[in-house]
Amino acid sequence: MNALSFTPRAMACALLCLGLAGTSSAEGTLSADAKARADAWIGRDASELLVQLRVDGGRLEIDEDDTSMETYYTSNTKKPGWTENVYGSVGDLRYIDHQVKHPPEHRCDITYVADRDGIIRRWEHDGPQCDTDIVGPKPRR
């Protein structure tokens, strides 16, 4: 099981490394504001990501690259699939007539790359809703 789940992750990690090697080309599509929010994580400890971003329901994936000793923290803001109830009525009473299933929606994946010491050094994003979904860190106290 582990062996099966490891392989696609390792491939994804390798692809990510290749993508990051040339600095994020997709960055240009982001608004200056969203880019500033993502940039604000640079220099911070990756542990802050885990405390501040949502980590439930597989929203945060962590991958390690044993060659570069970097760790990739990928936060996704996918909207899960949902079922819509369409109601009918008999007189004043409403009942569920049928259901419409809506598929999950990919919104934004943002990957923060932490160095050997766990400090975030760069980021990469992918998805149509990153302008709105990228969250900056809370100000330090």
Next chain:
Amino acid sequence: MQNFFRVPMRAVLAALLVSATMAAPAWAKQRPGVIEEMQPIQNRGEDTSKRTRFGRAVGQNLGMLGGLAAATGLSNAGHAEAGVIAVPVAAAGGSKVGGVVGEKIAGEGPATRYMVKVRLDGGRVLSTTQLRENVSGLSVGSRVIVDGNGDEARITAE
């Protein structure tokens, strides 16, 4: 003739055993380290504590009973057809409302996950999330073993 076949078979088995033993650490990666930081995660999203789940379950059952009682009342009041339609709707509605009320009464309970930052003996610093029950008894400074990697890593006392 028989011996001729036995020897290579043993050699093959031995080779397989040796390679399996050597390959094992690559999959079941166990790395020692020290906890540098540990914090409950308050931004819990859909994570729910046992207390909240219990409150929700009790509320759902009570709500469903309330809904059924209301629908039965409608039926007994002379609206037989309306009662038949209303029963499943009222039960489902009552269960939903009861669940929300039950959750409110039970409260959030303790955090379900912790952020655990470990400095591995190999030098790398790994921050990961762990379920509350997995980190009981651990604290900053504890020697631990990180079993697996990335978000599948489990942390246990050394």
